[in-house]
Amino acid sequence: MDDRSTQQLDKILALADSSHDAEALVAVRKARQMLSKDGLRFSDLAKVAAYPACLKNVKSPSAFSFLSGGREYMASQIAHLKQRAEDLAQQLQTQDMQMIFWKRRITELEGDNLKYKEEIEKWKRLAQETADKLWELGNSIEKEEKEAVKVAERPKSKKAS
Numbered sequence: 615m616d617d618r619s620t621q622q623l624d625k626i627l628a629l630a631d632s633s634h635d636a637e638a639l640v641a642v643r644k645a646r647q648m649l650s651k652d653g654l655r656f657s658d659l660a661k662v663a664a665y666p667a668c669l670k671n672v673k674s675p676s677a678f679s680f681l682s683g684g685r686e687y688m689a690s691q692i693a694h695l696k697q698r699a700e701d702l703a704q705q706l707q708t709q710d711m712q713m714i715f716w717k718r719r720i721t722e723l724e725g726d727n728l729k730y731k732e733e734i735e736k737w738k739r740l741a742q743e744t745a746d747k748l749w750e751l752g753n754s755i756e757k758e759e760k761e762a763v764k765v766a767e768r769p770k771s772k773k774a775s
Contacts, residue, residue, distance in 0.1 A: 623648050663688065 626648065629641035649655060 619648065 623645060626641050626645045630638050630645065632638045632641065
């Protein structure tokens, strides 16, 4: 693997750290293709990163030139990952607080909903009672009108003659 290829591999492996799963997957696949061209595997990368002395047993040691200063590289990666973990912990804390807020809000809205249902039932009963009373009143008025008409239509007595 020449210097240009190792630089490309370094850039591609940096993309494997992407938070976008698809981008990271494509980067890993491309890195695997590049390594396999030289008869290498990811396990070879891991061995060299952990034990730089293993470099002499690897078929193409120049492929790992980007790992020179492996401890510094690993230390920077660890610092990066620690920062990422802290950021994720803060995001989790924020999301937990938001979840608590929304759970309270749901409880409040469910309580309001119950009050409104009770209020609706009260108004329905009142409307039904009013309709029933109006119906009864209408029937009694109709009955009184019919009786008044009957009284008015009765023949008057002949006492006057």
